[in-house]
Amino acid sequence: GQSAIICVTYVFFLEILFLWWTDCLSxxxxxxxxxxxxxxxxxFKTWKNAMHFxxxxxxxxxxxxxxxxxxxxxxxxxxxxxxxxxxxxPLYVIGLSSTSDKMKxxxxxxxxxxxxxxxxxxxxxxxxxxxQWSAAFPICAVxxxxxxxxxxxxxxGLPDKDGPILSDHFITFSCADRSKYLSGSSELICGQDGExxxxxxxxxxxxxxxxxxxxPLYVIGLSSTSDKMKxxxxxxxxxxxxxxxxxxxxxxxxxxxQWSAAFPICxxxxxxxxxxLEFGDISTVVKNNYDHGETVEYFCQTYYTLDGQTHKTxxxxxxxxxxxxxxxxxxxxxxxxxxxIGLKYKPDSKMYSxxxxxxxxxxxxxxxxxxxxxxxxxxxxxMLLPSCQ
Ligand SMILES: *[C@@H]1O[C@H](CO)[C@@H](O)[C@H](O)[C@H]1NC(C)=O
Ligand SMILES: *[C@@H]1O[C@H](CO)[C@@H](O)[C@H](O)[C@H]1NC(C)=O
Numbered sequence: 214g215q216s217a218i219i220c221v222t223y224v225f226f227l228e229i230l231f232l233w234w235t236d237c238l239s240x241x242x243x244x245x246x247x248x249x250x251x252x253x254x255x256x257f258k259t260w261k262n263a264m265h266f267x268x269x270x271x272x273x274x275x276x277x278x279x280x281x282x283x284x285x286x287x288x289x290x291x292x293x294x295x296x297x298x299x300x301x302x303p304l305y306v307i308g309l310s311s312t313s314d315k316m317k318x319x320x321x322x323x324x325x326x327x328x329x330x331x332x333x334x335x336x337x338x339x340x341x342x343x344x345q346w347s348a349a350f351p352i353c354a355v356x357x358x359x360x361x362x363x364x365x366x367x368x369x370g371l372p373d374k375d376g377p378i379l380s381d382h383f384i385t386f387s388c389a390d391r392s393k394y395l396s397g398s399s400e401l402i403c404g405q406d407g408e409x410x411x412x413x414x415x416x417x418x419x420x421x422x423x424x425x426x427x428x429p430l431y432v433i434g435l436s437s438t439s440d441k442m443k444x445x446x447x448x449x450x451x452x453x454x455x456x457x458x459x460x461x462x463x464x465x466x467x468x469x470x471q472w473s474a475a476f477p478i479c480x481x482x483x484x485x486x487x488x489x490l491e492f493g494d495i496s497t498v499v500k501n502n503y504d505h506g507e508t509v510e511y512f513c514q515t516y517y518t519l520d521g522q523t524h525k526t527x528x529x530x531x532x533x534x535x536x537x538x539x540x541x542x543x544x545x546x547x548x549x550x551x552x553x554i555g556l557k558y559k560p561d562s563k564m565y566s567x568x569x570x571x572x573x574x575x576x577x578x579x580x581x582x583x584x585x586x587x588x589x590x591x592x593x594x595x596m597l598l599p600s601c602q
Contacts (some may be wrong), residue, residue: 228283292317295340303327303353322419326353329407331377355380357403365389365416380405388416391468392444420445421466427480429453442466455505455529481505484527492517492538503527513538518568539568540594552600553578557587566591576601 242426275531300306307323311315322341326332334351341347356377360368370384378384382403397414405409419442426432433449438443445468452458460477467473483502487495487509496510503509508524521536543565549555554574566572573588578601581587585599 257416293342293344295320295344295346297322297346297350300350303330304332304351306350318342322346322350326351329353329356330357331379333377342526355403355407357382357409360384360386360401360409360413363413363415365393366414378403379488380407386414386539390416392419393417394419394468394470402524407555419466419468419470419564421446421470421472423448423472423476426476429456430477434474444468450470456480457482457530482527482530484530484532487525487527487532490536491537491597492540493519493536505529507532511536515569516541516565521567541565541567542570542591543573544572544596544598548598549574550577552598554599554601566596568593572596574599 221406255456277494282586294317294511296314297306297309297315297316299309302327305325307325308321309315316322318340322338324332324334324336324338330353332351333354335348338346338348338350338353350504354377356379359371359375359378362368365388367387367389368384369387370382372378372382378405383400384403384581385400386395386397387399391417395414396417398411399414401409401411401413420443422440423432423435423442424440425435429452431451431453434442435452442448444466447463448465449463450461456479458477459480461474462471464474464476481504483504484503484507486499487503490511490513493511493513496512499509505527506524510524511519512523513519517538517540519536520539522534523536525532525534525536553576555577557573557575570591571588572591575587580602582600585597587599589597
């Protein structure tokens with residue numbers, strides 16, 4: 214009876230003393246009064262009629278047995294700890310204990326990633342009273358550095374808010390200016406090694422190439438300093454005399470870097486068929502077309518006389534060279550008889566005298582009437598006849 218109570222009281226007093234001494238007193242009452250929060254497991258978990266608390270103090274695990282009465286449970290006080298071990302490369306943790314993998318309530322860890330990796334998650338965690346870290350440990354992901362922004366280069370597919378560019382991420386490039394073209398790859402992918410699979414492209418001026426063409430083609434609009442001309446540049450073409458342009462007279466530099474059409478060529482100007490000659494003909498087989506500089510030879514029919522040049526020449530598309538065939542003169546016996554004349558040196562017959570030929574007549578009866586000389590010349594088919602009376 215009595216002694217037992219004293220004993221209990223005595224033990225209780227000692228216990229209070231011990232709690233006070235171990236700095237657990239306030240915590241003990243706090244724990245009991247507030248019935249430790251959910252999560253502060255195990256709360257009032259019975260273990261062989263004992264209540265089990267977890268302490269939020271800085272003490273190591275220790276066990277305190279309380280003998281309040283026969284039914285009074287055993288109370289355990291134990292530190293709250295969070296577990297953490299050295300993570301594998303490339304994650305580094307600052308604040309790990311070197312001796313234990315258990316860290317106390319309130320303990321903080323900081324995280325770092327090795328070069329070339331980007332930390333995804335929280336950089337700091339803290340050991341909560343629940344025995345859990347305030348957040349999951351971060352991970353270190355491979356990331357590529359963002360492309361250097363070049364003016365006029367449009368980059369699509371970058372993560373929002375300058376977030377990390379993780380491996381397998383695609384970005385695409387284009388040029389803002391229509392007069393520029395993308396030099397390099399239009400698509401890059403961030404590799405597992407944190408490197409882009411190629412160099413960043415750049416926007417270059419679209420140019421078309423052109424050089425001074427050989428004679429007889431002339432180009433207007435060529436640059437004197439460079440054989441590269443910008444997008445939209447125009448060239449005009451001319452041919453030297455005697456040539457005609459076959460193709461486009463103007464080309465423009467397109468965004469493909471090509472001229473809008475192939476350059477034209479200069480073909481010698483043709484004259485077509487040579488013109489016919491009255492009372493004459495051409496000495497060779499006539500072609501349908503003649504090039505600049507070609508000639509054809511003409512001749513006149515029998516008794517006709519060629520006056521002028523013997524050849525026509527194709528020159529810049531025109532036939533040059535003039536000639537005609539002058540007609541012969543025909544003097545018939547009847548004509549002569551009417552005028553009482555005859556041929557002085559040739560037997561009288563129907564005959565042709567070519568142009569410029571002279572014929573001398575004598576009188577068949579009487580004597581010359583003196584109007585015309587007895588010697589006459591054929592002029593282009595006309596021969597005047599003297600007469601005798
Ligand atoms: C990078 O990879 C992408 C996708 O495979 C491909 O389209 C692109 O051509 C590559 N770039 C280079 C420079 O290899
Ligand atoms: C005219 O000339 C012809 C040829 O020489 C000659 O035969 C003829 O006798 C001449 N006539 C006259 C009248 O002299």
